Amino acid sequence: MTTAIDSLLQILDLETLEHNLFRGRSPQVGWQRVFGGQVIGQALVAASRTVVEDRQVHSLHGYFMRPGDPSVPIIYEVDRIRDGGSFTTRRVVAVQHGQAIFSMSASFKVPEEGFDHQIGMPEVPMPEDLPSEKEMAARMPDTVPENIRKYWERERPIELRPVDLTHYFSSKALPPKQYVWVRASSALPDDPRIHQCVLAYASDMTLLDTSMFPHGKSVFLPEIQAASLDHAMWFHRPFRADEWLLYAEDSPSAYGALGMNRGLLYNRDGVLVASTAQEGLIRRKKPRE
Incomplete structure (x- = not known):
């Protein structure tokens, strides 16, 4: 039986078409558009396959330009911008129907010793003390909206355990921050690049939601049009994406239908392994006349 994580690994295993040219596919699960995290993860796979093994990604910066069509493959073209003594730079463009839907720059670096500090992890309940999503659905069948319960x-390939569930079933205005434990739903191969690409996939989950908290709204509401516009990620330290990571998120600003969001990812020992930043569209849909 194919598990959700098997399907994700298949999606991230791009087909090589030609030198610097790769093809990716989307899961056929009825989505109207391609999940943004999928495009980020696949673009990182494409870039990584053109970089020597001893260099690991330390940052990526991407822009979403058009919604992806799940019914057709995505072509990823890699531009080998620079191979330096310490750093390697790649640019990736994702194309569908002859048009770019996403572009990303990624930087890779050789390992070396250096200064080391980090800010501490917030004090929150551990994942074992929180219900799984299926347990939440079973406990609150009549309280949570049907689309959220489903x-x-x-x-799914990524398991989520939010520390606070209030925003799922309440219109109460909340502080613009949230904490969510995340991990791959099954064990992953030991290749560090797979863990980086899976975390890149997962990093687009829940982040944009945070900018809706102060307004008592949710990206699940039909009145809200929400979409990731750009996404940046920095990989700081080694990690496993199939072990619990705390996603500490906040939203410092929302204005002009744009929400700004930031995230820090810690392992359960409090080690900061990655950071994210994203701006997204959060627009009230105009009522139909």
Whole structure:
């Protein structure tokens, strides 16, 4: 039986078409558009396959330009911008129907010793003390909106355990921050690049939601049009994406239908392994006349 994580690994295993040219596919699960994290993860796979093994990604910066069409493959073209003594730079463009839907720059670096500090992890309950999504759906079948309950019940490659559930079933205005434990739903191969690409995939989950908290809204509401516009990620230290990571998120600003969001990812020992930043569209849909 194919698990959700097997399907994700298949999606991230791009087909090589030609030198610097790769093809990726989307899961056929009825999505109207391609999940942004999928495009980020696949673009990172494409870039990584053109970089020597001893260099690991330390940062990526991407822009979403058009919604992806899940019914057709995505072509990823890699531009080998620079291979330096310490750093390697790649640019990736994702194309569908002859048009760019996403572009990304990624930088890779050789390992070396250096200064080391980090800010501490917030004090929150550990994942074992929190319910799984299926447990949440079972506990609150009549309290949570049906679309959210179905989302919780669906088998997905990334498991989420939010510290606070208030925003799922309340219109109460909340502080613009949230904490979510995340991990791959099954064990992953030991290749560090797979863990980086899976975390890149997962990093687009829940982040944009944070900018809706102060307004008592949710990206699940039909009145809200929400979409990731750009996404940046920095990889600081080694990690495993199949072990629990705390995603500490906040939203310092929302204005002009744009929400700004930041995230820090810690392992359960409090080690900061990655950071994210994203701006997204959060627009009230105009009522139909």
